[in-house]
Amino acid sequence: MSSFFSIVLAAILGLLAVASAIGFILQRRATEPGSVATVHNLNARIRSWWIMVAIFGGAILLGDTAVVVLFAFLSFMALREFWTLTPSRRGDHLALFLSFFVVLPVHYVLLGTLWYGLFAIFIPVYAFLILPAVATLTGDVNEFLARTARVQWGLMLTVYSISHAPALLMLQTGTPSALLLVYLVIVVQLSDVFQYVWGKLLGKHRFSPNISPSKTLEGLFGGGASAILVGTLLYRLTPFSPLQAAAVSTVIVVAGFFGGFVLSAIKRDLNAKDWGYVIEGHGGVLDRLDSITFAAPLFFHIVRYWYTT
Amino acid sequence: MGEEEDASGRPIASRSSSWPVALVRRLLVLFVRIMVGARSEWRGCTPDPRRRIYFANHNSHVDTVAVMAALPWPVRRLTHPVAARDYWGTSAFRRFIAEKGLRAVLIDRKPLPESNPLEPVERLLEEGRSVLIFPEGTRSASEEIAPFRSGIYRLACRFPDVDLVPIHLDNLQRILPKGSWLIVPITCTARFGKPLRIEPGEAKDVFLARARAAVIELADGKHIA
Numbered sequence: 001m002s003s004f005f006s007i008v009l010a011a012i013l014g015l016l017a018v019a020s021a022i023g024f025i026l027q028r029r030a031t032e033p034g035s036v037a038t039v040h041n042l043n044a045r046i047r048s049w050w051i052m053v054a055i056f057g058g059a060i061l062l063g064d065t066a067v068v069v070l071f072a073f074l075s076f077m078a079l080r081e082f083w084t085l086t087p088s089r090r091g092d093h094l095a096l097f098l099s100f101f102v103v104l105p106v107h108y109v110l111l112g113t114l115w116y117g118l119f120a121i122f123i124p125v126y127a128f129l130i131l132p133a134v135a136t137l138t139g140d141v142n143e144f145l146a147r148t149a150r151v152q153w154g155l156m157l158t159v160y161s162i163s164h165a166p167a168l169l170m171l172q173t174g175t176p177s178a179l180l181l182v183y184l185v186i187v188v189q190l191s192d193v194f195q196y197v198w199g200k201l202l203g204k205h206r207f208s209p210n211i212s213p214s215k216t217l218e219g220l221f222g223g224g225a226s227a228i229l230v231g232t233l234l235y236r237l238t239p240f241s242p243l244q245a246a247a248v249s250t251v252i253v254v255a256g257f258f259g260g261f262v263l264s265a266i267k268r269d270l271n272a273k274d275w276g277y278v279i280e281g282h283g284g285v286l287d288r289l290d291s292i293t294f295a296a297p298l299f300f301h302i303v304r305y306w307y308t309t
Numbered sequence: 310m311g312e313e314e315d316a317s318g319r320p321i322a323s324r325s326s327s328w329p330v331a332l333v334r335r336l337l338v339l340f341v342r343i344m345v346g347a348r349s350e351w352r353g354c355t356p357d358p359r360r361r362i363y364f365a366n367h368n369s370h371v372d373t374v375a376v377m378a379a380l381p382w383p384v385r386r387l388t389h390p391v392a393a394r395d396y397w398g399t400s401a402f403r404r405f406i407a408e409k410g411l412r413a414v415l416i417d418r419k420p421l422p423e424s425n426p427l428e429p430v431e432r433l434l435e436e437g438r439s440v441l442i443f444p445e446g447t448r449s450a451s452e453e454i455a456p457f458r459s460g461i462y463r464l465a466c467r468f469p470d471v472d473l474v475p476i477h478l479d480n481l482q483r484i485l486p487k488g489s490w491l492i493v494p495i496t497c498t499a500r501f502g503k504p505l506r507i508e509p510g511e512a513k514d515v516f517l518a519r520a521r522a523a524v525i526e527l528a529d530g531k532h533i534a
Contacts, residue, residue, distance in 0.1 A: 097491040
């Protein structure tokens with residue numbers, strides 16, 4: 001890995017150390033119950049960031065196989081969170097079993113063995129045809145179309161889309177492809193963090209109280225602009241020029257925003273606040289990866305179309 | 310300490326176990342934690358190793374393991390699920406999982422007249438241990454919670470000073486429905502409600518309805534009564 005990558009890694013660890021220090025000071029100052037709760041949640045988030053950075057960074061250092069296995073596991077957790085909240089019927093049981101234990105592993109094996117042609121169509125063509133076919137065998141036609149849509153979208157969001165982040169490892173661009181994945185994850189996650197910080201500091205105008213009550217216009221624009229700035233400065237992780245990096249970061253930020261927004265809409269539809277509970281302060285795996293679901297495929301295709309050799 | 314036997318000469322859950330059995334027990338809990346999450350949510354009480362009667366709704370094979378996995382270890386080690394002998398006693402493997410893996414006590418659902426099928430359960434409670442029962446008696450085929458059988462009432466009368474803790478298990482119907490052996494790894498949450506006790510002179514039907522309502526209340530309107 002390049003020396004620039006070491007600098008980026010040091011910067012991330014430095015940022016986390018600063019965040020932990022600020023969290024510690026805020027914890028001593030907070031007295032009102034409302035702000036105590038906010039600071040408590042903030043510190044939980046920071047603690048979880050340390051763990052997430054350690055796991056993701058560790059997988060990157062271990063190599064491509066570790067990264068693919070990590071994302072397969074994250075998809076599994078996300079799919080589980082999706083189905084824990086989404087209603088299903090007895091007639092969906094076999095389709096769900098196949099989603100978890102056949103479609104998901106096969107898809108990630110195709111990724112791991114670099115079989116791009118089948119990787120690209122296995123879920124949206126074959127799984128989409130086979131799973132409803134299997135569901136007909138139980139004879140339950142109740143809400144069949146809606147049930148089929150849920151099975152398919154569960155796979156699309158949590159397996160197919162998320163897997164496009166590690167799929168960057170397939171691409172030959174002249175720069176180490178693991179750095180492209182690091183780049184994507186940094187821009188997407190910083191965009192979320194900056195939106196949260198800007199929203200907490202300056203947020204006044206609710207963007208869409210119906211779907212995402214905590215999102216504000218100030219957070220959105222401040223956070224988006226900050227993430228695009230960082231994405232531009234990090235152009236050396238990528239094959240992009242600085243100007244191209246700015247454009248690509250903009251695409252990542254906008255797609256990431258809609259990913260978070262669409263998954264929030266689904267949560268509201270299902271009457272849930274969080275997708276899960278496994279990441280302290282953040283909710284579930286899907287709460288953390290919601291932006292990736294939309295940003296990863298777009299970023300993957302931009303790089304594949306214009307930057308592969 | 311050797312195998313203990315109940316009145317009819319059948320061994321009941323052993324109290325100390327060798328390390329392979331303890332390992333199997335740990336692996337079973339770990340497997341369940343991974344496969345169904347087995348989260349716990351303590352609403353009406355806190356985990357406490359003191360003697361209690363836990364009772365839960367019942368609709369899948371994994372119910373017993375899910376509750377056991379959701380209990381913290383100090384509570385789990387003193388808690389014995391009550392299982393039906395006509396199901397769990399039918400093969401050596403099932404028997405091993407039930408009695409060794411889960412420390413279950415097997416009882417007869419269709420006892421001989423004159424005999425008290427709850428006798429081994431009462432003995433455990435007398436020793437200060439907790440038990441877990443499924444008062445619906447059998448796994449219900451739907452999400453609905455079936456009327457409670459009278460066993461819980463008899464235990465409540467016999468131990469009026471023991472807390473009865475209602476538990477609601479969600480999603481288990483979808484994790485492993487009746488008639489299937491394919492586990493879908495949806496997360497299950499065991500919600501522990503406010504303990505109840507029998508009122509002096511409370512009629513059987515009233516008590517059973519109250520206990521059932523306590524479980525239904527924990528379902529948060531997720532399914533109909």
